[in-house]
Amino acid sequence: MKVPKPTIRRLGLYYRCLSRYKEEGANFVSSQDIAERLNIKSSQVRKDLSYFGEFGKRGLGYDVKKLLSEIAHIIGVNKEWNVAIVGAGNLGSALANYPGLSKHRFKIVALFDNDKEKIGKKVAGITVYQMGELRKMVKTLQIEIGVIAVPESAAQHVAEKLEEAGIRGIVNFAPMKLRTRVPIEDVDITLSFETIAYNIIKAPAFSPIETPDEDK
Protein backbone atom coordinates (compact mmCIF):
# COMPACT_ATOMS: atom_id res chain seq x y z
CA MET A 1 0.00 0.00 0.00
CA LYS A 2 1.27 3.39 -1.02
CA VAL A 3 1.34 5.87 1.84
CA PRO A 4 0.74 9.49 0.75
CA LYS A 5 3.77 11.74 1.00
CA PRO A 6 2.06 14.31 3.27
CA THR A 7 1.34 11.45 5.70
CA ILE A 8 5.04 10.61 5.86
CA ARG A 9 5.87 14.24 6.56
CA ARG A 10 3.21 14.43 9.26
CA LEU A 11 4.61 11.30 10.91
CA GLY A 12 7.75 13.34 11.50
CA LEU A 13 5.63 16.03 13.14
CA TYR A 14 3.82 13.45 15.30
CA TYR A 15 7.17 12.06 16.35
CA ARG A 16 8.35 15.46 17.51
CA CYS A 17 5.05 16.23 19.21
CA LEU A 18 5.07 12.90 21.06
CA SER A 19 8.70 13.46 22.11
CA ARG A 20 7.58 16.64 23.81
CA TYR A 21 4.66 14.86 25.51
CA LYS A 22 7.11 12.22 26.73
CA GLU A 23 9.43 14.92 28.13
CA GLU A 24 6.42 16.38 29.92
CA GLY A 25 5.76 13.01 31.53
CA ALA A 26 2.54 12.13 29.68
CA ASN A 27 1.84 8.39 29.37
CA PHE A 28 -1.21 8.55 27.12
CA VAL A 29 -2.36 11.16 24.62
CA SER A 30 -5.39 11.32 22.35
CA SER A 31 -5.45 12.13 18.65
CA GLN A 32 -7.10 15.39 19.75
CA ASP A 33 -4.11 16.26 21.95
CA ILE A 34 -1.71 15.72 19.06
CA ALA A 35 -3.94 17.49 16.55
CA GLU A 36 -4.36 20.54 18.74
CA ARG A 37 -0.62 21.08 19.17
CA LEU A 38 -0.06 20.73 15.44
CA ASN A 39 -3.00 22.82 14.37
CA ILE A 40 -4.55 20.03 12.28
CA LYS A 41 -7.68 17.85 12.51
CA SER A 42 -7.73 14.86 14.86
CA SER A 43 -9.33 12.77 12.10
CA GLN A 44 -6.19 13.45 10.06
CA VAL A 45 -3.99 12.09 12.85
CA ARG A 46 -6.11 8.94 13.11
CA LYS A 47 -6.17 8.44 9.35
CA ASP A 48 -2.41 8.89 9.01
CA LEU A 49 -1.67 6.39 11.77
CA SER A 50 -4.21 3.88 10.42
CA TYR A 51 -1.91 3.24 7.44
CA PHE A 52 0.46 1.48 9.79
CA GLY A 53 -1.83 -0.39 12.16
CA GLU A 54 -3.99 -0.01 15.23
CA PHE A 55 -2.17 2.06 17.82
CA GLY A 56 -4.80 3.66 20.04
CA LYS A 57 -6.75 2.09 22.87
CA ARG A 58 -10.41 3.06 23.10
CA GLY A 59 -10.87 5.49 25.97
CA LEU A 60 -7.16 5.62 26.78
CA GLY A 61 -5.67 7.07 23.62
CA TYR A 62 -2.16 6.31 22.45
CA ASP A 63 0.61 4.96 24.67
CA VAL A 64 3.18 7.75 24.18
CA LYS A 65 6.35 5.64 24.47
CA LYS A 66 4.99 2.82 22.34
CA LEU A 67 3.74 5.12 19.58
CA LEU A 68 7.04 7.01 19.61
CA SER A 69 8.95 3.82 19.08
CA GLU A 70 6.53 2.65 16.35
CA ILE A 71 6.82 5.92 14.45
CA ALA A 72 10.60 6.00 14.89
CA HIS A 73 10.68 2.57 13.32
CA ILE A 74 8.37 3.57 10.45
CA ILE A 75 10.21 6.75 9.47
CA GLY A 76 13.61 5.24 10.17
CA VAL A 77 14.80 7.45 13.01
CA ASN A 78 15.25 4.45 15.29
CA LYS A 79 18.81 4.45 13.93
CA GLU A 80 21.39 7.14 13.27
CA TRP A 81 21.96 8.17 9.67
CA ASN A 82 25.35 9.42 8.52
CA VAL A 83 25.07 12.38 6.19
CA ALA A 84 27.48 14.08 3.78
CA ILE A 85 26.97 17.61 2.49
CA VAL A 86 28.30 18.47 -0.94
CA GLY A 87 28.98 22.20 -1.11
CA ALA A 88 30.67 23.97 1.80
CA GLY A 89 29.31 27.43 0.95
CA ASN A 90 26.79 29.39 2.96
CA LEU A 91 24.02 26.85 2.68
CA GLY A 92 26.27 23.85 3.38
CA SER A 93 27.71 25.66 6.39
CA ALA A 94 24.26 26.58 7.68
CA LEU A 95 23.23 22.93 7.46
CA ALA A 96 26.43 21.76 9.17
CA ASN A 97 25.67 24.18 11.98
CA TYR A 98 21.97 23.33 12.20
CA PRO A 99 21.39 21.56 15.55
CA GLY A 100 18.01 20.16 14.52
CA LEU A 101 19.53 17.52 12.26
CA SER A 102 21.79 15.71 14.72
CA LYS A 103 19.04 16.01 17.33
CA HIS A 104 16.88 13.94 14.99
CA ARG A 105 19.55 11.33 14.29
CA PHE A 106 20.90 12.80 11.08
CA LYS A 107 24.60 13.14 11.78
CA ILE A 108 26.64 15.21 9.37
CA VAL A 109 30.00 13.48 9.17
CA ALA A 110 31.64 15.09 6.14
CA LEU A 111 31.50 18.06 3.79
CA PHE A 112 32.76 18.00 0.22
CA ASP A 113 33.83 20.85 -2.03
CA ASN A 114 36.01 21.58 -5.04
CA ASP A 115 37.33 24.88 -3.70
CA LYS A 116 40.97 24.46 -2.61
CA GLU A 117 40.51 27.25 -0.08
CA LYS A 118 37.93 25.17 1.74
CA ILE A 119 39.39 21.65 1.47
CA GLY A 120 40.98 20.46 4.71
CA LYS A 121 39.29 23.18 6.79
CA LYS A 122 36.51 22.47 9.24
CA VAL A 123 32.96 23.81 9.36
CA ALA A 124 31.17 23.32 12.67
CA GLY A 125 33.84 20.79 13.54
CA ILE A 126 33.29 18.78 10.34
CA THR A 127 36.12 18.33 7.83
CA VAL A 128 35.74 19.54 4.24
CA TYR A 129 37.07 16.90 1.83
CA GLN A 130 37.74 17.25 -1.88
CA MET A 131 35.14 15.80 -4.23
CA GLY A 132 37.61 13.18 -5.46
CA GLU A 133 37.48 11.54 -2.05
CA LEU A 134 33.71 11.14 -2.08
CA ARG A 135 33.53 7.44 -2.95
CA LYS A 136 36.23 6.53 -0.44
CA MET A 137 34.75 8.58 2.39
CA VAL A 138 31.21 7.32 1.79
CA LYS A 139 32.55 3.82 2.38
CA THR A 140 34.87 4.71 5.29
CA LEU A 141 32.34 6.81 7.18
CA GLN A 142 29.33 4.66 6.20
CA ILE A 143 27.47 7.62 4.74
CA GLU A 144 23.96 6.84 3.52
CA ILE A 145 22.43 10.26 2.82
CA GLY A 146 23.93 12.94 0.59
CA VAL A 147 22.93 16.60 0.60
CA ILE A 148 23.25 18.73 -2.51
CA ALA A 149 24.12 22.29 -1.50
CA VAL A 150 25.85 23.38 -4.69
CA PRO A 151 24.70 25.82 -7.39
CA GLU A 152 22.08 24.70 -9.89
CA SER A 153 24.66 24.27 -12.66
CA ALA A 154 26.55 21.58 -10.71
CA ALA A 155 23.61 19.82 -9.09
CA GLN A 156 22.90 17.03 -11.62
CA HIS A 157 26.59 16.16 -11.80
CA VAL A 158 26.84 16.00 -8.00
CA ALA A 159 23.73 13.78 -7.83
CA GLU A 160 25.40 11.32 -10.19
CA LYS A 161 28.63 11.39 -8.20
CA LEU A 162 26.67 10.69 -5.01
CA GLU A 163 24.93 7.71 -6.62
CA GLU A 164 28.19 6.33 -7.97
CA ALA A 165 29.69 6.65 -4.49
CA GLY A 166 26.94 4.41 -3.11
CA ILE A 167 24.73 6.98 -1.39
CA ARG A 168 21.23 5.61 -0.70
CA GLY A 169 19.19 8.82 -0.71
CA ILE A 170 19.59 12.50 -1.52
CA VAL A 171 18.25 15.73 -0.05
CA ASN A 172 18.49 18.36 -2.79
CA PHE A 173 18.61 22.09 -2.09
CA ALA A 174 19.27 23.12 -5.71
CA PRO A 175 16.10 24.63 -7.18
CA MET A 176 15.60 22.04 -9.90
CA LYS A 177 14.35 18.51 -10.50
CA LEU A 178 17.26 16.06 -10.69
CA ARG A 179 17.14 12.65 -12.31
CA THR A 180 18.31 9.97 -9.90
CA ARG A 181 17.82 6.28 -9.27
CA VAL A 182 17.97 6.60 -5.50
CA PRO A 183 15.17 8.39 -3.60
CA ILE A 184 15.52 12.16 -3.68
CA GLU A 185 13.75 14.84 -1.68
CA ASP A 186 13.77 18.45 -2.85
CA VAL A 187 13.94 21.33 -0.42
CA ASP A 188 12.93 24.09 -2.77
CA ILE A 189 13.22 27.31 -0.82
CA THR A 190 12.02 29.53 -3.66
CA LEU A 191 8.84 27.48 -4.06
CA SER A 192 8.00 28.20 -0.43
CA PHE A 193 8.30 31.92 -1.12
CA GLU A 194 6.12 31.56 -4.19
CA THR A 195 3.52 29.68 -2.17
CA ILE A 196 3.47 32.40 0.46
CA ALA A 197 3.16 35.07 -2.23
CA TYR A 198 0.15 33.20 -3.65
CA ASN A 199 -1.39 32.89 -0.21
CA ILE A 200 -0.87 36.56 0.57
CA ILE A 201 -2.67 37.52 -2.61
CA LYS A 202 -5.54 35.14 -1.84
CA ALA A 203 -5.74 35.86 1.91
CA PRO A 204 -8.34 38.28 3.19
CA ALA A 205 -6.50 41.44 4.19
CA PHE A 206 -5.32 41.18 7.76
CA SER A 207 -4.79 44.36 9.67
CA PRO A 208 -2.62 44.02 12.78
CA ILE A 209 -4.70 46.59 14.65
CA GLU A 210 -7.96 44.65 14.46
CA THR A 211 -9.44 43.15 17.62
CA PRO A 212 -7.32 40.26 18.87
CA ASP A 213 -10.24 37.84 19.32
CA GLU A 214 -11.05 37.89 15.64
CA ASP A 215 -11.07 34.46 13.99
CA LYS A 216 -7.84 33.25 12.52
Added chain:
Amino acid sequence: MKVPKPTIRRLGLYYRCLSRYKEEGANFVSSQDIAERLNIKSSQVRKDLSYFGEFGKRGLGYDVKKLLSEIAHIIGVNKEWNVAIVGAGNLGSALANYPGLSKHRFKIVALFDNDKEKIGKKVAGITVYQMGELRKMVKTLQIEIGVIAVPESAAQHVAEKLEEAGIRGIVNFAPMKLRTRVPIEDVDITLSFETIAYNIIKAPAFSPIETPDEDK
Protein backbone atom coordinates in the same frame (compact mmCIF):
# COMPACT_ATOMS: atom_id res chain seq x y z
CA MET B 1 -12.56 27.10 -5.49
CA LYS B 2 -9.77 25.83 -3.32
CA VAL B 3 -6.63 25.03 -5.26
CA PRO B 4 -4.59 22.15 -3.77
CA LYS B 5 -1.30 23.20 -2.22
CA PRO B 6 0.82 20.85 -4.36
CA THR B 7 -0.69 22.53 -7.44
CA ILE B 8 0.49 25.92 -6.20
CA ARG B 9 3.98 24.55 -5.67
CA ARG B 10 3.99 22.98 -9.12
CA LEU B 11 2.95 26.29 -10.68
CA GLY B 12 6.28 27.62 -9.41
CA LEU B 13 8.01 24.73 -11.17
CA TYR B 14 6.07 25.35 -14.39
CA TYR B 15 7.05 28.99 -14.21
CA ARG B 16 10.73 28.11 -13.97
CA CYS B 17 10.45 25.49 -16.69
CA LEU B 18 8.69 27.92 -19.05
CA SER B 19 11.30 30.59 -18.31
CA ARG B 20 13.93 28.21 -19.57
CA TYR B 21 11.89 27.40 -22.69
CA LYS B 22 11.56 31.12 -23.32
CA GLU B 23 15.33 31.59 -22.96
CA GLU B 24 15.77 28.80 -25.47
CA GLY B 25 13.55 30.65 -27.91
CA ALA B 26 10.54 28.31 -27.84
CA ASN B 27 7.20 29.94 -28.72
CA PHE B 28 4.91 27.00 -27.99
CA VAL B 29 5.30 24.00 -25.69
CA SER B 30 3.02 21.07 -24.94
CA SER B 31 2.05 19.72 -21.53
CA GLN B 32 4.25 16.74 -22.44
CA ASP B 33 7.27 19.02 -22.95
CA ILE B 34 6.77 20.57 -19.51
CA ALA B 35 6.03 17.24 -17.85
CA GLU B 36 9.10 15.57 -19.28
CA ARG B 37 11.47 18.22 -17.97
CA LEU B 38 9.90 18.05 -14.54
CA ASN B 39 9.67 14.29 -14.38
CA ILE B 40 5.89 14.31 -13.81
CA LYS B 41 2.82 13.24 -15.81
CA SER B 42 1.48 15.51 -18.56
CA SER B 43 -2.07 14.91 -17.27
CA GLN B 44 -0.92 16.49 -14.00
CA VAL B 45 0.27 19.61 -15.83
CA ARG B 46 -3.06 19.92 -17.66
CA LYS B 47 -5.05 19.34 -14.48
CA ASP B 48 -3.06 21.90 -12.50
CA LEU B 49 -3.47 24.56 -15.17
CA SER B 50 -7.18 23.80 -15.61
CA TYR B 51 -7.84 25.30 -12.15
CA PHE B 52 -7.08 28.70 -13.60
CA GLY B 53 -8.61 28.58 -17.06
CA GLU B 54 -8.04 27.36 -20.60
CA PHE B 55 -4.49 28.09 -21.63
CA GLY B 56 -3.58 25.59 -24.33
CA LYS B 57 -4.51 25.61 -27.98
CA ARG B 58 -5.40 22.27 -29.50
CA GLY B 59 -2.54 21.09 -31.69
CA LEU B 60 -0.36 24.06 -30.83
CA GLY B 61 0.15 23.67 -27.11
CA TYR B 62 0.76 26.56 -24.78
CA ASP B 63 1.99 29.98 -25.87
CA VAL B 64 5.15 30.21 -23.73
CA LYS B 65 5.16 33.96 -23.12
CA LYS B 66 1.44 34.13 -22.46
CA LEU B 67 1.43 31.21 -20.05
CA LEU B 68 4.48 32.62 -18.25
CA SER B 69 2.72 35.89 -17.69
CA GLU B 70 -0.50 34.14 -16.58
CA ILE B 71 1.36 31.98 -14.04
CA ALA B 72 3.41 34.94 -12.82
CA HIS B 73 0.14 36.72 -12.18
CA ILE B 74 -1.39 33.71 -10.39
CA ILE B 75 1.52 33.02 -8.07
CA GLY B 76 2.26 36.67 -7.56
CA VAL B 77 5.73 36.90 -9.07
CA ASN B 78 4.60 39.54 -11.56
CA LYS B 79 5.71 41.99 -8.88
CA GLU B 80 8.76 42.23 -6.62
CA TRP B 81 8.30 41.25 -2.97
CA ASN B 82 10.40 42.88 -0.27
CA VAL B 83 11.56 40.38 2.31
CA ALA B 84 13.01 40.69 5.82
CA ILE B 85 14.95 37.91 7.51
CA VAL B 86 14.81 37.67 11.29
CA GLY B 87 17.94 35.92 12.54
CA ALA B 88 21.34 36.80 11.08
CA GLY B 89 22.99 33.49 12.02
CA ASN B 90 24.15 30.81 9.61
CA LEU B 91 20.74 30.15 8.14
CA GLY B 92 19.79 33.82 7.82
CA SER B 93 23.15 34.51 6.17
CA ALA B 94 22.75 31.58 3.79
CA LEU B 95 19.35 32.93 2.74
CA ALA B 96 20.70 36.46 2.33
CA ASN B 97 23.38 35.03 0.06
CA TYR B 98 21.04 32.74 -1.87
CA PRO B 99 20.82 34.08 -5.44
CA GLY B 100 17.68 32.09 -6.24
CA LEU B 101 15.44 34.36 -4.21
CA SER B 102 16.16 37.72 -5.82
CA LYS B 103 16.18 35.98 -9.21
CA HIS B 104 12.56 35.05 -8.52
CA ARG B 105 11.53 38.51 -7.36
CA PHE B 106 11.94 37.98 -3.63
CA LYS B 107 14.28 40.79 -2.63
CA ILE B 108 15.84 40.59 0.80
CA VAL B 109 16.03 44.17 2.00
CA ALA B 110 16.77 43.81 5.71
CA LEU B 111 18.01 41.40 8.37
CA PHE B 112 17.06 41.63 12.04
CA ASP B 113 18.85 40.27 15.08
CA ASN B 114 19.18 40.85 18.83
CA ASP B 115 22.91 40.19 18.91
CA LYS B 116 24.80 43.47 19.39
CA GLU B 117 27.79 42.00 17.57
CA LYS B 118 25.70 41.66 14.43
CA ILE B 119 23.58 44.82 14.51
CA GLY B 120 24.78 47.47 12.07
CA LYS B 121 26.94 45.01 10.14
CA LYS B 122 26.10 43.81 6.65
CA VAL B 123 25.49 40.31 5.34
CA ALA B 124 25.64 39.93 1.57
CA GLY B 125 25.35 43.72 1.40
CA ILE B 126 22.18 43.80 3.51
CA THR B 127 22.13 45.69 6.82
CA VAL B 128 21.37 43.90 10.08
CA TYR B 129 18.96 45.97 12.19
CA GLN B 130 18.00 45.46 15.80
CA MET B 131 14.64 43.82 16.46
CA GLY B 132 13.29 47.02 18.02
CA GLU B 133 13.39 48.65 14.60
CA LEU B 134 11.26 45.96 12.94
CA ARG B 135 7.98 47.86 12.82
CA LYS B 136 9.62 51.04 11.57
CA MET B 137 11.68 49.29 8.89
CA VAL B 138 8.76 47.18 7.66
CA LYS B 139 6.96 50.43 6.92
CA THR B 140 9.97 52.32 5.55
CA LEU B 141 11.18 49.53 3.28
CA GLN B 142 7.67 48.28 2.40
CA ILE B 143 8.44 44.77 3.56
CA GLU B 144 5.64 42.24 2.98
CA ILE B 145 7.25 38.87 3.70
CA GLY B 146 9.09 37.95 6.89
CA VAL B 147 11.44 35.00 7.26
CA ILE B 148 11.93 33.27 10.60
CA ALA B 149 15.52 32.03 10.85
CA VAL B 150 15.85 32.03 14.65
CA PRO B 151 16.06 29.08 17.07
CA GLU B 152 12.86 27.17 17.92
CA SER B 153 12.61 28.83 21.34
CA ALA B 154 12.27 32.32 19.83
CA ALA B 155 10.18 31.46 16.78
CA GLN B 156 6.63 32.02 18.09
CA HIS B 157 7.65 35.36 19.62
CA VAL B 158 9.24 36.48 16.35
CA ALA B 159 6.11 35.43 14.41
CA GLU B 160 4.01 37.68 16.64
CA LYS B 161 6.45 40.57 16.26
CA LEU B 162 6.33 40.17 12.48
CA GLU B 163 2.53 40.25 12.51
CA GLU B 164 2.45 43.31 14.76
CA ALA B 165 4.88 45.02 12.41
CA GLY B 166 2.41 44.54 9.53
CA ILE B 167 4.07 41.69 7.65
CA ARG B 168 1.62 39.97 5.27
CA GLY B 169 3.10 36.47 5.15
CA ILE B 170 5.80 34.40 6.83
CA VAL B 171 8.25 31.75 5.68
CA ASN B 172 9.26 29.76 8.77
CA PHE B 173 12.48 27.77 9.02
CA ALA B 174 12.08 26.88 12.71
CA PRO B 175 11.11 23.19 13.00
CA MET B 176 7.73 23.77 14.62
CA LYS B 177 4.16 24.79 13.86
CA LEU B 178 3.58 28.45 14.70
CA ARG B 179 0.22 30.05 15.34
CA THR B 180 -0.28 33.07 13.12
CA ARG B 181 -3.08 35.03 11.56
CA VAL B 182 -1.21 35.80 8.36
CA PRO B 183 -0.36 33.00 5.89
CA ILE B 184 2.68 30.99 6.93
CA GLU B 185 4.74 28.46 5.03
CA ASP B 186 7.04 26.06 6.86
CA VAL B 187 10.36 24.99 5.42
CA ASP B 188 11.03 22.05 7.69
CA ILE B 189 14.46 20.76 6.79
CA THR B 190 14.42 17.91 9.29
CA LEU B 191 11.15 16.60 7.83
CA SER B 192 12.84 16.30 4.44
CA PHE B 193 15.55 14.17 5.99
CA GLU B 194 12.94 12.02 7.71
CA THR B 195 11.11 11.59 4.42
CA ILE B 196 14.27 10.50 2.68
CA ALA B 197 15.05 8.06 5.52
CA TYR B 198 11.57 6.56 5.07
CA ASN B 199 12.03 6.31 1.32
CA ILE B 200 15.45 4.68 1.66
CA ILE B 201 14.00 2.02 3.92
CA LYS B 202 11.11 1.40 1.50
CA ALA B 203 13.15 1.63 -1.70
CA PRO B 204 14.34 -1.54 -3.39
CA ALA B 205 18.08 -1.80 -2.84
CA PHE B 206 19.93 0.07 -5.53
CA SER B 207 23.43 -1.01 -6.32
CA PRO B 208 25.53 1.57 -8.16
CA ILE B 209 27.27 -1.14 -10.15
CA GLU B 210 24.13 -2.41 -11.90
CA THR B 211 23.70 -1.87 -15.62
CA PRO B 212 23.11 1.80 -16.39
CA ASP B 213 20.10 1.23 -18.69
CA GLU B 214 18.04 -0.31 -15.92
CA ASP B 215 14.70 1.38 -15.24
CA LYS B 216 14.61 4.11 -12.67
